[in-house]
Amino acid sequence: LSLLREEIAEQPAALARLLEEETAAVDALAAAIRRRRPRFVLIASRGTSENAARYAQHLFGWMNGLPVAHAMPALTTLYDTPPRLDRSLVLGISQSGVSPDVVGVVEEGRRQGQLTAAITNDEASPLAGVADHVISLRAGQERSVAATKTFTATLGALAALATAVAGLEERRAELDRMPAALARQLDLAASAGPAVAAARAWSHVVVIGRGPNLATAYEAALKIRELSGVVAEGYSPAGFRHGPIAVVGAGYPALAFAPAGPAREAVVELLAELRRRGGVAIVVAEDDAPVVSGDLWLPLVPVPEWLSPLVAAVPAQLLAAGLAEQRGVDVDAPFGLTKVTATR
Amino acid sequence: LSLLREEIAEQPAALARLLEEETAAVDALAAAIRRRRPRFVLIASRGTSENAARYAQHLFGWMNGLPVAHAMPALTTLYDTPPRLDRSLVLGISQSGVSPDVVGVVEEGRRQGQLTAAITNDEASPLAGVADHVISLRAGQERSVAATKTFTATLGALAALATAVAGLEERRAELDRMPAALARQLDLAASAGPAVAAARAWSHVVVIGRGPNLATAYEAALKIRELSGVVAEGYSPAGFRHGPIAVVGAGYPALAFAPAGPAREAVVELLAELRRRGGVAIVVAEDDAPVVSGDLWLPLVPVPEWLSPLVAAVPAQLLAAGLAEQRGVDVDAPFGLTKVTATR
Numbered sequence: 001l002s003l004l005r006e007e008i009a010e011q012p013a014a015l016a017r018l019l020e021e022e023t024a025a026v027d028a029l030a031a032a033i034r035r036r037r038p039r040f041v042l043i044a045s046r047g048t049s050e051n052a053a054r055y056a057q058h059l060f061g062w063m064n065g066l067p068v069a070h071a072m073p074a075l076t077t078l079y080d081t082p083p084r085l086d087r088s089l090v091l092g093i094s095q096s097g098v099s100p101d102v103v104g105v106v107e108e109g110r111r112q113g114q115l116t117a118a119i120t121n122d123e124a125s126p127l128a129g130v131a132d133h134v135i136s137l138r139a140g141q142e143r144s145v146a147a148t149k150t151f152t153a154t155l156g157a158l159a160a161l162a163t164a165v166a167g168l169e170e171r172r173a174e175l176d177r178m179p180a181a182l183a184r185q186l187d188l189a190a191s192a193g194p195a196v197a198a199a200r201a202w203s204h205v206v207v208i209g210r211g212p213n214l215a216t217a218y219e220a221a222l223k224i225r226e227l228s229g230v231v232a233e234g235y236s237p238a239g240f241r242h243g244p245i246a247v248v249g250a251g252y253p254a255l256a257f258a259p260a261g262p263a264r265e266a267v268v269e270l271l272a273e274l275r276r277r278g279g280v281a282i283v284v285a286e287d288d289a290p291v292v293s294g295d296l297w298l299p300l301v302p303v304p305e306w307l308s309p310l311v312a313a314v315p316a317q318l319l320a321a322g323l324a325e326q327r328g329v330d331v332d333a334p335f336g337l338t339k340v341t342a343t344r
Numbered sequence: 345l346s347l348l349r350e351e352i353a354e355q356p357a358a359l360a361r362l363l364e365e366e367t368a369a370v371d372a373l374a375a376a377i378r379r380r381r382p383r384f385v386l387i388a389s390r391g392t393s394e395n396a397a398r399y400a401q402h403l404f405g406w407m408n409g410l411p412v413a414h415a416m417p418a419l420t421t422l423y424d425t426p427p428r429l430d431r432s433l434v435l436g437i438s439q440s441g442v443s444p445d446v447v448g449v450v451e452e453g454r455r456q457g458q459l460t461a462a463i464t465n466d467e468a469s470p471l472a473g474v475a476d477h478v479i480s481l482r483a484g485q486e487r488s489v490a491a492t493k494t495f496t497a498t499l500g501a502l503a504a505l506a507t508a509v510a511g512l513e514e515r516r517a518e519l520d521r522m523p524a525a526l527a528r529q530l531d532l533a534a535s536a537g538p539a540v541a542a543a544r545a546w547s548h549v550v551v552i553g554r555g556p557n558l559a560t561a562y563e564a565a566l567k568i569r570e571l572s573g574v575v576a577e578g579y580s581p582a583g584f585r586h587g588p589i590a591v592v593g594a595g596y597p598a599l600a601f602a603p604a605g606p607a608r609e610a611v612v613e614l615l616a617e618l619r620r621r622g623g624v625a626i627v628v629a630e631d632d633a634p635v636v637s638g639d640l641w642l643p644l645v646p647v648p649e650w651l652s653p654l655v656a657a658v659p660a661q662l663l664a665a666g667l668a669e670q671r672g673v674d675v676d677a678p679f680g681l682t683k684v685t686a687t688r
Contacts (some may be wrong), residue, residue, distance in 0.1 A: 047586030061419040065428035069413035075405040084409035086383050186360050204575050205588040231548050237424035238687035242391030243570040246679035262422050342583035
C-alpha cells in the first residue's frame, strides 16, 4: 500500500486525536478572540492550507460573523510594506510550519501587537514559534507529498475553533461525530472505482463547489493536479459563469460537490447548463438528486452542510489517487515534488 | 474590425477620460477614507472585476497599508449571515453594476453604517444606487462580451484612488502619463503576431504573475479562456510551486508577466524551473532579460512597476484576441456568453 493510501485511511483516527487532545489549545484561542474581539482575520497560507483557509473564510463568516482576508505575503516579505493591522487576528496555516512567507506574515502581526495563531502539524516549527497560540494538528508525520490527513485535520481544527468562539455546544457535538462519519465515508471507497474509470481520458477537468465546499473544489482540483497531472481547476458556480464557462463544449468534464444545503441549488443549475453545452459530470452528493441524466454519482455520507467538506474531501482524494495509479504515477512523490515548499 | 479590437484600441482615450473627469469623485471618496480611517476594505466583484480587485489588494496594501478582503457574497445573499462590519470600506466593482451578489454585499455594508463605494461603468446601475460614493468608469458602452477597456479603466480608477488617499502627487503624475504609455503599448501590437503563432497549438496554458501583476495573470487567463476556449489559469510563482507545478512536462506552455521591479525575480526563477521540466514560455517584459533560452519575448512599454498592469493587459488582450481569431471564434460573443452575468 502507498503511504498516500495509508494516510488517507488514517484520517478518522487523526481527526479524533485532534478533537480529543487539542481542546485546551482551541479553547484558549477562542477565549482570546472573545476577549479581544478582532474585526477581521488575516490568514497566511499556501497550497493545501490555502484551500483550508477558504473553508475558514466561509465558516468564520457563517458562524462568527468574522470577515476573512487572505494575506498577500509579498507585501510583507518582498515589498516591506506590510498592511497596518488593528484589531485583527493573524492566523498562519501550514502543515510543515516552515514556509518563510507564511511565517513572515504572522511575525509581522506579532510585531504590530495583534493576536496571532498558528495551525500546524509541527509544534516545534518556525511558524509555531512566532505565534501566541498554536493548534497542533496531531496528525502524525505525513510522508506522502500530497497532503490528505493534515487537510481534514486542519478543517477539523477550524471547525473546532469556530464553534468554541460561538460557544455552540450543539455544533461541537456535530463535529465530534465527524471521525465516525469519515470512517463511514472511507467504507464507501469502492464507489470511486467507476469514477476513476470514467475519468480515464481526462486531460483537464473543472471542479465546482459553493459555500463551505468552494474549499473542497479547490482542494480536489489541487489533489487531482499534483497526483495525476490532469489540469484541474476549482470554481464557484458564479465564478465559472463569469467567463470560464466559455470553454465547455462536447465531452468537457466536470467534478461537482453538491451536498444537501443552501449551496446545492446553484451547483445543480450549473450542472444542467454544462449538460446543455455537452459537458459530462461526476457529482459528489448524499443522494442522486443533483445528478443530471448521463452524469455519474459519487455517494457522500450525510452530515450537516457546514461539516460536509470533511467527508467530501475523501472521494476527491480517492479519485485523484486512482487516476494517478492508473497513469502509473509514483503517488507518494509525484512529478518530482518535494514535501516542504519554501516560498518567500 | 471587431468590436473587441475597437474597444482594445479605445483604451488610452477611455483611461484619459476617467483621469480627467472623475477627479472630484475620486477625491471625495479619498477624503472620506482619510476621515473615517477604515481598518480594512471588503471588495465584492466577479469575473474581470474580481481580477481588478486583486490589483486593489496589492495596491491598497502597498500604498495605503490597507488590508483587503474579498467578499464571499453567498454569506450575505444565500445564508443570510453577512459578516459583522466595523470600520471598513465596502467596495463593489462591476462594469454593468447589475449582478445581485455584488449589489447585495454593498447594500449590507450600507445597512451596517459602513463607508460604501462603487466602481462601475453605469452610474444609473443598481450598484451605483446603493453606494455612498460612485466612481464612474466613463469608458463608453462596452459591447464586446469580453471586458477590455473597462478593465484598464478600473485599474486606473483604483490607482487614482490609492494615490489620492496617500496624497502622493508624484505618483499621480506617474498615473497621468499612463494614457500615453497605453497608446505606445498598442503601437507595439505587431509583436503579438509571433506569440499568437507560437500559441497556435495550446490546449491549456498557465499564466504567471506576482505583486501587482498577479491580477494581470488572472485577467490574462480569463481573457484567453473566454475568447479562445483554451484552458488557462493564473498563478503566483509561489502558488504554482505548491503543487500545481506537478503538471509541467515537455512542451507545457506558460505565459509570464515579468516587468522590472521587486516581483520579477521570483517569476524568472520559476521560468528557469519550468524550462528544466521541459516547459516553454512567452514572457511579457520591457526587455528580454527574464527570457530563458528558447522562450519568446513580448515587449512591454517601461512604466513604474505599480502601474505595469495597465500596459501589461494589452499584450494579453491581443494574444487572446489573436488566438480566438485564429480558431474562428466570434470574438464579440464567444461561445454563447452574454455581456451581463447575474449571479446570486
